[in-house]
Amino acid sequence: MGILWFFLIFVNLTGHGDAHGPDSCNHEGGLCRVGNCISGEYLARYCFEPIILCCKSLSPTTANS
Template sequence: MEILWFILIFISLTGHGDAYGPDSCNHEGGLCRVGKCITGEYLARYCFEPVILCCKSLSRATTKN
């Protein structure tokens, strides 16, 4: 029964409105991460909204020296 709930949650996440998927994120130079982006990255969009984020590295021009 637990597996059924897991499958339903996964289907719900993949079918959510504003998610682009990992292929789109990787194609544009981002990485899909669970929870939050690491230091030096920013949230570009969602791979699977709202749990899995598409994070991209900050460019050198936007970081402070």
């Protein structure tokens, strides 16, 4: 029964609001963080709403050729 509750909570978190998951966040240059974004980052979306945030850097990274 405990596994069923865990599964239902997981499905609810992944399907709620603007939750896109960690793959989408990482693909767009963000990192999933629990709680708060660190200094120099902003909340771009949620990996799993409302607990795990997708944080992106305030300054874009540049690649030198």
